[in-house]
Amino acid sequence: MSATTRPPALETRGLKRRFGAFLATDDVNLTVAPGARHALIGPNGAGKTTLVNLLTGVLSPSEGRILLSGEDITHTAPYRRVGKGIARTFQINRLFMNFTPLEAATLAVIERSGRSHLLKSLGAEHRAIDQAAALLDSLGLASVMGERTATLPYGKQRLLEIALALASRPKVLLLDEPAAGVPEEERHEVLAIVAALPADVTVLLIEHDMDLVFSFADRISVLVAGAIYAEGTVAEIARDPKVKAVYLGEEA
Numbered sequence: 001m002s003a004t005t006r007p008p009a010l011e012t013r014g015l016k017r018r019f020g021a022f023l024a025t026d027d028v029n030l031t032v033a034p035g036a037r038h039a040l041i042g043p044n045g046a047g048k049t050t051l052v053n054l055l056t057g058v059l060s061p062s063e064g065r066i067l068l069s070g071e072d073i074t075h076t077a078p079y080r081r082v083g084k085g086i087a088r089t090f091q092i093n094r095l096f097m098n099f100t101p102l103e104a105a106t107l108a109v110i111e112r113s114g115r116s117h118l119l120k121s122l123g124a125e126h127r128a129i130d131q132a133a134a135l136l137d138s139l140g141l142a143s144v145m146g147e148r149t150a151t152l153p154y155g156k157q158r159l160l161e162i163a164l165a166l167a168s169r170p171k172v173l174l175l176d177e178p179a180a181g182v183p184e185e186e187r188h189e190v191l192a193i194v195a196a197l198p199a200d201v202t203v204l205l206i207e208h209d210m211d212l213v214f215s216f217a218d219r220i221s222v223l224v225a226g227a228i229y230a231e232g233t234v235a236e237i238a239r240d241p242k243v244k245a246v247y248l249g250e251e252a
């Protein structure tokens with residue numbers, strides 16, 4: 001299989017991050033296979049956000065390495081990591097609230113293409129708009145792409161965050177709690193669209209919602225007190241008594 005010959009899409013080796021004497025990331029060795037649907041779960045304060053910040057370059061590790069498709073990106077600046085193919089979802093910035101999804105997605109496509117290239121011709125601008133519209137359509141946002149983002153249902157706003165991250169055509173997408181705060185009646189749509197993300201994009205999902213984790217992931221890593229506490233297939237994690245004790249038990 002190609003997955004055995006290709007390097008992992010994303011890998012950390014001996015990753016540590018200290019805040020003073022406190023070890024928030026404790027020797028994390030994470031391997032995310034190309035095309036994986038990998039979930040990272042863990043109780044509050046386990047270090048999930050710190051790990052995402054290390055992966056995206058918002059924080060520097062105290063020790064260890066981060067590799068993207070085999071390339072060492074440990075000391076690569078955050079914006080360069082995006083160019084190399086790692087993107088994450090963010091809570092929508094206020095700026096985008098006054099934009100329509102089409103305007104925001106077009107800007108994101110332009111960002112990827114490089115502004116100078118785009119300014120060369122009007123045709124290129126139209127192509128960017130067409131690509132943005134197609135991207136929004138694939139995330140179920142076609143019917144609202146001309147509305148002001150602030151007026152959209154919250155589930156649609158969360159899907160727009162994913163669209164904006166996908167605009168950079170990432171190899172690896174870090175999805176940070178895509179269903180958080182989404183009302184019950186909209187959750188189904190968000191889950192269905194997350195499940196239908198392009199198969200060639202590797203996804204690392206950071207999520208509290210166990211329905212989403214178990215329906216979406218093919219592999220799960222459990223983070224506890226900054227360290228990988230357990231790792232395995234969904235079935236293995238679901239029946240692991242020590243995981244139930246520290247994490248799933250919380251949900252019950």
Ligand SMILES: Nc1ncnc2c1ncn2[C@@H]1O[C@H](COP(=O)(O)OP(=O)(O)OP(=O)(O)O)[C@@H](O)[C@H]1O
Nearest residue numbers: 019022023024042043044045046047048049050051
């Ligand atoms: N800048 C910082 N300075 C000091 N301690 C920090 C800092 N950032 C995070 N921590 C600590 O590191 C630990 C992990 O925090 P982190 O936010 O990564 O956990 P989390 O798993 O994302 O939690 P949650 O699910 O509640 O968001 C916590 O104990 C937190 O207090």
